[in-house]
Amino acid sequence: MAERVEEGTVTESQIYPYPGATRSVVWKYFGFRKKKEGPPSKQNLDMAVVICKLCKKSYANKGNTTNLQFHLDKHHGHELNSADKNKSQTAEKKLIQPQITGVQSAIPKIGLNADRKKKLDDLTLKLMIGKVLPISTVYNTHFITLAKELDPRYTPPTKHGILKLMNEKKIKMAEKVARDLPPKSGSIAITHDGWSSCATESYSTVTAHFITSAWELRSVVLHTHQVQGSHTSEKIADGLKETVSTWNLPDPTCVTDNAANEKKAVEILGWERSGCYGHRINLIVKHALEVPEVHKILSKCRKLVGHFHKSTSLNDCLIEKQASVFSDNEKLIGHKLIVDCPTRWNSSLDMLKRVLEQTPAIMAVANDKKINKNMLDNVKACCLSFEELTVVEDLVQILEPFQKATCILCAELNPTMCKVLVTFEKIKKILDNPNFSSVIQKVVSKMKVEICKRITDEEIPLMAAMLSPDTKHLSFLSEAERISAHQLLLQKALAVSNVNLNIKKENIETVADGHSGTSSDVLPKLPSLDSECVVQQGNVACADDEMLDDGVSSAKKMKCSDLEDWFDDVFIVHEDRVSLSVAVEKEVTSFLGSTKCVEDRDTTLLQWWQKNEFIFPRLATLARKYLAIPASSVPSERVFSLCGNLITKKRSRMRPSQVNTIVFLKMNMDLYW
Structure with missing residues (x-):
């Protein structure tokens, strides 16, 4: 056993070589001390501290030998034998001057910081997910080259590494x-x-x-x-x-x-x-377009567009005619005709609008004698007459509001259910235009029937409309419908109040000492507090050992508690003076009679409710529910x-x-x- 030495001194007999196989020459000159009795194994040696055998200076063992090599070269270069000195100098040169190959710059090959590595892995995963790339992209040569160009020290994670990161994220x-x-x-x-x-x-x-x-x-x-x-x-x-x-x-x-x-x-x-309501709009328009005259026009347009899509010569001729016909409007040059999809009515609208836009150029193509006679005859047979063009113009006019309504009701970033009723009211006004042609009047009549059949007086859109300050008066409804709607709002607000009161009662019935109150209790049993909070009230205080009927000491009964949450409903609506139904009715009447609305267009509906939440607390609860419901x-x-x-x-x-x-x-x- 090695001799015990005084604290602060280390003898060479106490320094043991690295336990195991090593490749670096530095381990000839560095070793470890024992931390417990036994053979010099990793379990018995203090592997956290490495000690120089020549000068007894100690270093923290970080898992690499870079600092140890620098120590030998700086302090013991003259003491090393020539072979070990050459090996040490070669290793130092490799660290200071790495070989420059390809696109790699002269950056020392020092490992990435753990935080930097984590950040780059996260960005790599974000790229994979954001662009929906295959996970095998990490093995792609070009991706690896890009990663090395950005940071030569970074190695992208493997496929299994990406999957692990994905699950953790x-x-x-x-x-x-x-x-x-x-x-x-x-x-x-x-x-x-x-x-x-x-x-x-x-x-x-x-x-x-x-x-x-x-x-x-x-x-x-x-x-x-x-x-x-x-x-x-x-x-x-x-x-x-x-x-x-x-x-x-x-x-x-x-x-x-x-x-x-x-x-x-x-x-x-x-x-x-x-x-x-997105599906409902689709069904309304789809059934309305089944009018025979409209169906015939749509079929002709599909055939016309099909000829230009199948023939490159016809398409080239169309582009040529566009340059001459639309010389004063360059935005229309290069537009191709659009074919519709049978399952998407809005694609039929896009097709009709493009045919209307390009009609002058299509007419010019139909009169071009340079085109093959069969192609020319096909184009002429599918060209729309002036009467049909008038129908198409009116058809576009009544279909565009439905497209606008679809965009409004299918949004996700703002409330949409509150816009359902006003959206269809706007559509009805547009359909009431008496100047439409007879064919379009048939379409309009069918649309009105479909709207009445599919857009029923449902409770959810009605409640959402009333909870918007801009549409709460429901001016587009009859007097009887408005009264009925306002009664519905009153009932919902009263139901919300009852639910909130039930929650408060449940919280009151459970006290800190585990005793349960009953509905007949005038006040709940107050929870116990620390002894410092005992309130002494002169002669009213009882002795500490005096017990009440329920086994709780009078001192505990006199301890006070902060019950402000319990009094929330009293502070807000003064329900100690008025009944719940009267308080709810006052809140609803105040909201409906208020002139407050979303006047500032920069203020959103939700921002309005955020400002007025404490003025109309029950209606704010309803607004959280109904304004969050998407219309589609x-x-x-x-x-x-x-x-x-x-x-x-x-x-x-x-x-x-x-x-x-x-x-x-x-x-x-x-x-x-």
Whole structure:
């Protein structure tokens, strides 16, 4: 056993060589001390501190030998043998002057800082998710070259590393989303829809929409899972229930399309439901365009556009004629004709508008003798007459408002349900134009019938309209309808008050000592506080050992507590003087009679409610619920477009769990990355 030495001194017999195989020459001159008895193994040596055998100077062992090599060269260069000195100098040159190859600059090969490495990995993952790139991109030669050019020290993560980072990011993002979601006592809306991938796999997507405590409208994707077998209402209901349970959400208001299985699924769950107004607009226009005269015009336009799409000579001739016909308007030169898609009515509108715009150039092509006679005859046969052009102009005039309405009601960044009634009121006024041609009058009549059939007097859009200061008076409705709507608002506000009171009673009935109060108690039993908070009130105070009937000492009973939350409803509406129904009626009457509206166009509806939340507390609770409900199920359908780029023929074997992770990260990236 080595001799015990005085503190602060180290003898050479106490320094043991590195335990194990080494490649660096420095370990001939450095070693370690023992920290406990036994053979000189890593378990028995103090591997955290390395000591120079020549000068007994100690260094922290960081896992590399760079500082040890510099120590030998600086302090013991004359003591090293020639072979070891040459090896040390060669290693030093490699560190100071690395070889320059390719695009790499003369930067010392020092490892990346851990934080820098983490940041670059996060940006790499963000690029993969943001552009929906294949994970195998990390092995692409050009990507690796780019990464090395940006930072030669950085090595992109492997495929398995990216998958690990992806799962870790999903967990962190899910925690952020969960913190923002409303509690069980709050309100939330969800949209749901199903879709099929190119691999013939069925998926369903659920999105959530809610208003935060700061009155910000949030829209997040919660889940995208594979659905096997038939899409029965029971299976849809089970999937929705599982999602709501997983995220611990309150019973939501569900927005779906008008499919029978979607309707029945929500009915099984007993939730509120609102139909998608985007689908309703599509059905209204689609049925109106089935008028025979309009159908004939659309068919002629499709054939005309088809001729120009199939023939390059006709298309070149059209561009040539555009240069001469539209010489005073260069923006129209180069526009190609648009063919419509049978399942998208707005594409028919785009086709008609482009045909109207390019009619002068099309006429010029039809009169060009240089074109093949058969092609010329085909174009002439499909050209619209002046009467048909008049019909097209009127048709465009009545279809454009529906396109505008679709854009308004399918937005996600601002409340849309409050705009449903006024949007269709605007459309009705446009359709009442008596100057339309006879053909268009048929279309208009059919549209009005479809609007009356599909846009019913539903409760949700009516409540949302009344909770907007600009439309609360419902001036576009009859007197009887307005009175009925205002009564509905009063009932909803009273129901909200009852719910809030029930919550307060539940909180009151449980006290700190575990005693439960009853509904007959005049006041709740106050919770106990520390002994410093005992209030002495002269002769009223009892002895410490004096006990009351329930076994609680009088000293505890005299301890005071801050119960300001308990008195919230009294401070706000003075319910000690008036009944609850009278207080609610006053609030609703004050709101409806107020001249306050969103006068400043820079102030949004939610900002208005943020300023007036404490003036109309019950109506603010209703506003959080109804203004968060989207007017369409388009948010869940937007996932379809993303998944069309995600699941392709080259990536058709992607696991459903990975699809869910990528969709979740991509759709929630802007708010929660």
